[in-house]
Amino acid sequence: MRLQPSFDERLLRESVARLAGEFGAEYFMEKTRAREPVTELWKKLGDNGYLGAFLPTEYGGGGQGIWSLAIVSEELAAAGCPMFPLIYSAAIVSNVLARHGSQEQKDTWLPKLAAGEAKIAFAITEPDAGSNSHNLSTVARRTGDKYVINGRKTFISGVDSADAILVVARTGTDEKTGKGLLSLFLVDPDAPGLEHTYVPTAVNAPEGQWMLFFDGVEVDADQLIGTQDKGLRIVFEGLNPERILGATLSTGLARYALNKAVSYVKDRQVWGVPIATHQAVAHPLAKAKIELDLAGLMMRKAAALYDAGSPEAGEAANMAKYAAGEAGIHCVDAAIQVHGGNGVALEYGLTDVWWLARFTKIGPVSAEMVLNYVSEHTLGLPKSY
Ligand SMILES: Cc1cc2nc3c(=O)[nH]c(=O)nc-3n(C[C@H](O)[C@H](O)[C@H](O)COP(=O)(O)OP(=O)(O)OC[C@H]3O[C@@H](n4cnc5c(N)ncnc54)[C@H](O)[C@@H]3O)c2cc1C
Incomplete structure (x- = not known):
């Protein structure tokens, strides 16, 4: 597992961040309020090969590992465009079809999924x-x-x-x-x-x-x-990509909120100095940043194990999902706190992401089900349900 991002990884992050920045949180919230899909953004992601990063090349995919799709998802969320369809369509369903679909199902769907011309719930x-x-x-x-x-x-x-x-x-x-x-x-x-x-x-x-x-x-x-009757095994196989991608929503939103908080506290003055000068303001942000980077490490480990086909990927993906969920909610909460009243003012955009960050502790897998997994499989404790 590389700890230094490769040249390709850095390039992918920068390119997705640039594309996401062309759309941004305002566009995303406008679409959300209108209950319209973000079709233009989705199409651009497909045109650039980002949606099929994790799909085999013979179907128009990039033949990359799960980490490349995770980067795409995290960068979008960090720009204020957290995308559920990257989890359900680009990670879970695409992977299920690529591994278990009939030739006809693969030929029908995978090229369209990779190109951003289709989505499957x-x-x-x-x-x-x-x-x-x-x-x-x-x-x-x-x-x-x-x-x-x-x-x-x-x-x-x-x-x-x-x-x-x-x-x-x-x-x-x-x-x-x-x-x-x-x-x-x-x-x-x-x-x-x-x-x-x-x-x-x-x-x-x-x-x-x-x-x-x-x-x-x-x-x-x-x-x-x-x-027929063997679907549970297929579903369970799809859980690791789901957990890794789910974690990216948390860490992406965490970065979105933390970036806002850092620039706000450097600027805002109430006692003649920027509020960032006070440790009671700076420390919660520093603590949140440490949690965020720790979660990022576990996500990288989970992705590396998954791509290597390791049986330990399940444990790491569960732990990554848990750590990211906690980091996400702590970063957004700390960002709201240091904004004072502006933390709940709609114009500052933190309320827009609060409930999604909170939801990532519940789904796609809840914190409790992750703790059940670690209790049973990692610690060898009796199954509790
Ligand atoms: C915004 C959003 C998007 C979603 N998108 C999809 C989607 O696209 N497709 C889809 O299929 N589903 C989707 N879901 C559903 C989501 O995956 C579930 O809400 C989630 O898995 C939890 O299931 P539940 O709500 O039935 O909670 P329950 O299973 O009723 O659990 C309630 C609480 O009890 C805890 N609990 C339950 N059993 C145990 C146990 N044995 N030990 C310890 N704690 C336990 C849970 O952790 C949870 O905190 C979505 C939900 C939301 C809110």
């Missing part, structure tokens, strides 16, 4: 089965050459701007354990019987979250990804 969470995927109740039943899906999903990001939805559904139950046997399907968002309704949240992101209702939705059998 990812639907696993259900009202009664969030952290516990074994308990999913959305069912897909095979009838002839079709599957028929019934059930509900909630909090699914970007449904209205998705070209397809990767749906995780139960196709059976393991008789020994009683746990669900899961399968993955590519579903047309406009399929008859599929309705979606908006779920208002305080998280500022243009994609928004949606509840999905499946009422006898028919899917051709060739839209199954991989093997």
Whole structure:
């Protein structure tokens, strides 16, 4: 694992930061308020090869590791453009299709995903089965050459701007354990019987979250990804990219907030000197910066282990996600505090990122589920659930 960024890495960071800067937080918030996708930005990311960085070259991707996509995501968030679709479409779904899709599925989707011409949403969470995927109740039943899906999903990001939805559904139950046997399907968002309704949240992101209702939705059998009943393994494989990319939202927003805070405290004077002169102002920012860099180190380690195919990637990705979530919320909180009343004034832009930074402790995987993982797998403690 390199600790010094390579020339290519530095170049990628600078190029993405420049592109993100052309759009910036104002553009992102305008789109968020209008509930419109950031189509222009997405297209430019595709044109520059950033969205397919992690995809095989034969499908128009860059053939790079997860770290390159992580850099893209962190730089965007640091410029005030935190992008959920980089997690669900560019990291999770693209990776699932590249590894487990049929030749036809890969040929149909991967070049478009790499070019920014398509986005695919990812639907696993259900009202009664969030952290516990074994308990999913959305069912897909095979009838002839079709599957028929019934059930509900909630909090699914970007449904209205998705070209397809990767749906995780139960196709059976393991008789020994009683746990669900899961399968993955590519579903047309406009399929008859599929309705979606908006779920208002305080998280500022243009994609928004949606509840999905499946009422006898028919899917051709060739839209199954991989093997029927073996979907859980595929989902678990996708968790490490999800955790590493999830961590980049936290650290990117942390940098966004910290940059604002540093320039504010150097400028603002209330007792005749810049408030940065007071340690009570400077130290929380310094502490937040240390946490941020520690999280960054663990993210780099997780990405290196993942790209090397190491079995230790899971532990590192979980720890990175946890550390980044904590660093993110502490940086944004410290930035708000040193802004005084301006910390909650809308014009300073910190309230725009607060709830997303807070959410990264809950999803895509919650801090508690990470602690469960480390308790059980790292420390060898009994499974608690
Ligand atoms: C903005 C946003 C975007 C999202 N985007 C998507 C998306 O695109 N696709 C998708 O499928 N989902 C999405 N989600 C859902 C998100 O992944 C879940 O909210 C998250 O995984 C937590 O699940 P839950 O809300 O059902 O919480 P629950 O599972 O109900 O958990 C509630 C709390 O209890 C804790 N808890 C539960 N079980 C245990 C246990 N065994 N031990 C310790 N603590 C436990 C959890 O950590 C959590 O703090 C999104 C959610 C939001 C808010």
